[in-house]
Amino acid sequence: MKVLIKLSGKILESPDLRRYLSGQIKILRDRGSKVLIVHGAGKQLSEYCRNNGIPVIQHSGRRVTDINALEAAVKVFSSVNREITADLIFSGVKALGCSAFDGNLTTSRKRPPLPMGENGEKVDFGFVAEIEKIDPLLVDTLWDAGLTMVVSSLCADAEGQLLNINADTLAAELAVALSVDFLVSVSDVEGLFMDLSDPGSLIPNLSLEEARELLDHNIFSEGMIPKIQNAISALERGVPRYHLVSGLDRNSLLRSLDGKAGTVLTGRIPA
Numbered sequence: 309m310k311v312l313i314k315l316s317g318k319i320l321e322s323p324d325l326r327r328y329l330s331g332q333i334k335i336l337r338d339r340g341s342k343v344l345i346v347h348g349a350g351k352q353l354s355e356y357c358r359n360n361g362i363p364v365i366q367h368s369g370r371r372v373t374d375i376n377a378l379e380a381a382v383k384v385f386s387s388v389n390r391e392i393t394a395d396l397i398f399s400g401v402k403a404l405g406c407s408a409f410d411g412n413l414t415t416s417r418k419r420p421p422l423p424m425g426e427n428g429e430k431v432d433f434g435f436v437a438e439i440e441k442i443d444p445l446l447v448d449t450l451w452d453a454g455l456t457m458v459v460s461s462l463c464a465d466a467e468g469q470l471l472n473i474n475a476d477t478l479a480a481e482l483a484v485a486l487s488v489d490f491l492v493s494v495s496d497v498e499g500l501f502m503d504l505s506d507p508g509s510l511i512p513n514l515s516l517e518e519a520r521e522l523l524d525h526n527i528f529s530e531g532m533i534p535k536i537q538n539a540i541s542a543l544e545r546g547v548p549r550y551h552l553v554s555g556l557d558r559n560s561l562l563r564s565l566d567g568k569a570g571t572v573l574t575g576r577i578p579a
Contacts, residue, residue: 309341311565316495317349319555322390323395329494330392330399332561333456337401342451345396345403345458345578346482347377348475349381349388356380367424367431368533373472378435381472385460393458403456408478409464410445414439416463416471436530437463437471439478442485480538484545490565491537491547499571500536502527514573517545539573549574 313333319325336343350371354364357380358511365372373381385407393405408414416437421430450457459482461475476493483491500522502509522528523536539550553560553570563569 309490310344310486310488311336311341311449311492312346312479312483312486312488313561314475314557315345315347315392315491316475316493317347317351317388318496319494320347320349320392321352322354323391325372325555326392326395326400328558329555330395330401332559333396333443333518334399334401336561336565337456338530343456344447344451344482344486344488345456346461346479347388347392347474348461349384350475352388353377353381353384366575367433369532370433370474371436371472373434373436375435378470378472382462382470385462389458389460396458397455397566401456402454403458404450405458405460407460407462407464408473409462412443413446413476414421414463415441415466416473417465418469418471424481427429429457431471434472435438435469437465437473439463439481441483444486448487455476458507473530474534474538476535476538480542480547483547485540487546490551491539492547492551492553492561492564494518494553494561495535496554496556497532497552498554498557499552499569500532513567514571516540516573516575519543549576563566 357364362376389405393403394404416439419433419436419438421432424431461478462474463471463473500511523534550573551564553564560569
């Protein structure tokens with residue numbers, strides 16, 4: 309079984325949470341699963357930028373990355389990558405940390421300005437990547453060697469220019485290219501809710517068609533929109549299941565793979 313786990317920066321701040329998640333990943337590896345980890349560090353990056361006088365600008369949950377924000381991202385993402393990799397090794401997982409362009413894992417280009425919002429005004433996102441190609445050779449080679457990759461969301465273009473990329477986008481593209489069985493997004497929210505103010509409105513199962521409809525009706529909060537867009541994209545291109553689960557809950561990562569935690573999106577409503 310191949311599992312891609314996307315870890316949100318919001319749950320990576322706590323050393324205890326990182327260690328606990330590493331322990332669950334160790335159990336998955338011991339069960340014979342091939343695991344790939346993609347991580348963000350958006351919260352840490354925003355805090356770093358604010359502390360250093362760098363503007364934090366987002367449109368529909370997606371970050372605008374100027375040269376100062378890019379330099380900050382390189383520092384922050386690399387630091388978080390080292391922390392996750394070290395915790396996994398401590399937990400007994402043979403882990404190797406890298407960026408998304410190492411070993412030609414991804415080939416990218418700078419994103420052109422995109423129309424955003426109701427008026428369709430074009431937004432230049434700056435040094436942000438669009439993935440053109442994925443070469444799975446590095447991941448497959450390391451999986452065969454019993455290693456688990458920890459991939460930060462830093463890309464590069466053909467000229468070697470470093471680029472930022474949304475971690476959910478990177479995870480979705482890698483999940484499709486590697487034909488994973490599960491794509492799991494671990495964040496600080498329990499799953500998808502019809503009403504964020506009502507804990508009882510958690511949606512345990514959601515079909516692809518239902519997800520599209522809810523997105524069209526603006527049900528999701530701004531920060532959740534990129535996750536759902538990328539989940540839909542992954543499901544449309546063959547990833548069987550997308551899980552959204554909280555890393556704050558005990559054993560939630562393992563329970564989510566059994567459909568017992570969070571929200572599960574599939575191409576059809578689960579039987």
